Amino acid sequence: MTTQPPRKYKAKEYATDQDVRWCPGCGDYAILAGVQRSLAKQGVPPEKVAFISGIGCSSRFPYYMATYGFHTIHGRAPAFATGLKIARPDMNVWVITGDGDSLSIGGNHFIHLLRRNVDLNILLFNNRIYGLTKGQYSPTSEVGKKTKSSPMGSIDHPFKPLQLAIGADAGFLARTIDVDAKVMAEVTAAASAYRGTAFVEVLQNCNIFNDGAWENIAAKQVRAEMTVRLAHGEPMIFGKAKDKGVRLDGLKPVAFTIGEDGLSTSDAWVHDAHDPDLTRSMLLARMEGPDLPTPVGVLRSVDRPVFDVEVRKQANAAGSGTATDVHDLLKGRRTWTVS
Amino acid sequence: MNLQQNAQRSEELESVVVRFAGDSGDGMQLTGGQFTLASALAGNDVATFPDYPAEIRAPAGTLAGVSGYQLHFSSGEIFTPGDDVDVLVAMNPAALAKNLPFLRENGMLIVNSDAFTAKLLKMAGFETNPLDEDDTQLEKYQVYPVDLTRLTRDALVETDLTSKEVERCKNFFALGLMSWLYERDLQILVEEVETQFGSKPRYLNANLIVLRSGYNYGENSAQFMVRYRVPAAKSGVPGTYxxxxxxxxxxxxxxxxxxxxxxxxxxxxxxxxxxxxxxxxxxxxxxxxxxxxxxxxxxxxxxxxxxxxxxxxxxxxxxxxxxxxxxxxxxxxxxxxxxxxxxxxxxxxxxxxxxxxxxxxxxxxxxxxxxxxxxxxxxxxxxxxxxxxxxxxxxxxxxxxxxxxxxxxxxxxxxxxxxxxxxxxxxxLPEIPYVELDSAEGLPDGFQPYARDPETLARPWPKLGTPGLEHRLGGIEKWDVTGHISYDPDNHHHMTLQRQARVDGIAKELPATEIFGDDSGDVLVVSWGSTYGSCLTAVRLLRNEGRSVSHVHLRWINPLPRDLGDIFSRFNTVVVPEINNGQLFSILRGKFDFNGRRFNRVGGIPLQIEDLTEVIIDSLSS
CATH class of the missing domain: 3.40.50.970 (Thiamin diphosphate (ThDP)-binding fold, Pyr/PP domains)
Incomplete structure (x- = not known):
């Protein structure tokens, strides 16, 4: 959707003069900076961008972006974004949401947005907790999680957001970690380039109500061992020393050490982000520790018909009426005259 | 057409209320709609009332499945589909049972006698067949049994339609018969059927045959001795209708x-x-x-x-x-x-x-x-x-x-x-003015999303995509003018009043309230929404009898017209009829001081004129 920029942009041109009011140390700061850098790098003019959010900590995001922005109501950002893209396909639209916003109260709109494949990007800040309401378990909280509203531990089975998105036939799936600027830049750029709904799960820390939400995979000392960077056409190799890989045993991903049991790099599963079949996307979406690394990067990028493009195609095919046509419509099929 | 060819007479009527009733699948809405169009094209004023069940197809022959379509057509000005039905067309016993209460005494009842089988009679709750010669259930009405199903079947004997398909055509027989009875232009209906079924030649042909058969049945059978003519309405603003x-x-x-x-x-x-x-x-x-x-x-x-x-x-x-x-x-x-x-x-x-x-x-x-x-x-x-x-x-x-x-x-x-x-x-049509900003030029303080027009209090409508007009909206309270987030108590109070004032200010441009009748007197009937027609008709009837009653109808509820309180003060009693439990009444009560009376009937149907005249008469001080 983006046109060639007449000039280069700096990240700070996307920042408003409003004080950012997230808690000190919140993972959202890093995401905000990452998105601003990414837009500058892509050279999208700020006036062509609209950030739309629901309710929650993450949803304050639009106030800090010097673009068009709409802080809407809880869970409904995808519906607003869909309406805007139908009305104004020329706008570059981003939905900013959280695990509570998009997977609980807004679950319906989330799946329908993905199903329709509206041309926009969703960043889902997944911190596995309700932050703005001060700490209740969310639909991504792990079973057994003790919170203010689950003193004996949560008994809700959690969603895996990417798995849910696959159920809605999502064309683009990616995952990143709030503190990983490099992957953040890579997936936001890929999301922007994708025509259709690009869904990015951001593993985000809430240092107040759920500190260490993703510590077991995001902490610097374990990240290389507990995550695998996906790259299309590349084998899935991970570990600080690049000494481990993921291979497929039938349809079962298995981690292995290169050089052990006669296994080498060539045994590793080669990532195909453009595979139209959803089976392997699902395997990736479900992959997690302790036995497997959590995939980060672009899991899936497959073209599908784009909703807002199809809307305009139908409108164009219908032609463009004139005042005479409006008048004819008012008259209907049958008239009579009173003189 | 030649009316002399048989002994039938033609009688002129000012207005007629017809109700078509049958199973949900009998096509009553279609039939009623087409008869309405033919009446409107004949120059009558028309008002209709489709009355159909929520179930798409309740089991055939049941009371739950009855679908009705009421049409009032007249040579005078009319505003309601009519309280009482003059002619009821009933396609089966259930339709008869459900709609008979609406038929006026001595009203005309045209029934599909073929549907009055023991089974269908039982489903409709009839213990005896009301069409039997010695049965007294219908003695207050003029009953015209017509073998609609058989006659439709006979008309289509040359076609290859299945018996189920034949059955579905019988509403056109009824439509044809009614068209003859009320001297409607058959050609209009033919064209309507052609439009409706143009893409299905099989049904188009069959429906046309049946439509004409129904018309000819009226003409040729000796069952109907009188045709009725409702002349074109006389008044009306010139124009295309x-x-x-x-x-x-x-x-x-x-x-x-x-x-x-x-x-x-x-x-x-x-x-x-x-x-x-x-x-x-x-x-x-x-x-x-x-x-x-x-x-x-x-x-x-x-x-x-x-x-x-x-x-x-x-x-x-x-x-x-x-x-x-x-x-x-x-x-x-x-x-x-x-x-x-x-x-x-x-x-x-x-x-x-x-x-x-x-x-x-x-x-x-x-x-x-x-x-x-x-x-x-x-x-x-x-x-x-x-x-x-x-x-x-x-x-x-x-x-x-x-x-x-x-x-x-x-x-x-x-x-x-x-x-x-x-x-x-x-x-x-009136112009539609609005302020859409498509440039940031000439804005001395930069773009302010809540900077208001002093007259309308409207904020500007920036065109998305315009450089310099980037702004953030949201559900959190905003500072007036700048649109930044604000939790300031004074600002919130100010914005609360501002939002109300913008709506209230619209009243300034509302035209003076029209009063039907005298602008002061004993009773004022105040209506809103679809009860307009019933209220106006009731007030007209009573004014013709010399009663002191006037009528005001509200298009705008928020804001209300500014002259309303003054109008109320000129009447002894304000009567507010509504199809709810007094909602407008409570709004008016909160704003104005008046001697009021509400009339509420929540039946899921329009208010009856008879009920309204009764309550108005009862509200008159003398």
């Missing part, structure tokens, strides 16, 4: 407004009875700049609509009561962000699922107050199918001019009812 239904008129009003405003029309909607026809109609108008979005639910529909308004389109969402309940939170956001949006609520019986296919006026307070916080919205109500065009147009004009969300109230009766409507010229 058509027959229009309420949902259609709302759609047309919105299209006309979008065209006059130079905007695309966006509709975000979720299917719901009785509003869905607006979605159907508008989704066919893509060539006229109409974009329709069938959302995943009512909430998504309104949210998409608000975003489209933000994206500079004329944005509308359509629904009925339960749907508006779901939209409430988002409607509050539109109030907070001061975006122009129209919410059309085609009211039905409530609460909860209520009576989906019936009419009611019980969402008025929901429209006024059904949101959290102080959340004033403009509320405008249509009074009839034709009027729905103008209320929709006004809703759009006011929304854009004042940057406010507007609720347009229609109801099931207006939505499905039809009346003749003078087709307006687009150029004659």
């Amino acid at each position: 058509r027959n229009v239904q309420g949902n259609e008129a709302v759609s047309l009003g919105l299209i006309a407004a979008a065209h006059r405003a130079g905007k695309e029309l966006f509709l975000g909607s979720y299917p719901i009875t009785p509003a869905s026809d607006i979605l159907h109609f508008l989704s066919k108008q893509k060539a006229l700049g109409v974009l329709t979005f069938q959302a995943e639910d009512e909430i998504a529909a309104v949210c998409a609509t608000i975003a489209a308004a933000w994206g500079n389109q004329l944005a509308v969402t359509t629904t009925s009561g339960p749907g508006m309940a779901l939209k409430g939170e988002a409607m509050g956001l539109a109030v907070m962000t001061e975006l122009p949006m129209i919410v059309v609520n085609v009211q039905r019986g409530g609460p909860s699922t209520g009576l989906p296919t019936k009419t009611e006026q019980s969402d008025l307070l929901q429209a006024m107050y059904g949101r959290n916080g102080e959340s004033p919205m403009v509320v405008i109500a249509a009074r009839s199918p034709g009027d729905a065009f103008y209320t929709a147009y006004e809703a759009a004009r006011v929304a854009l001019k004042y940057m406010v969300p507007v609720v347009l109230l229609s109801d099931g009766y207006i939505a499905n009812g039809a009346e003749p409507w003078r087709v307006p010229d687009l150029e004659d």
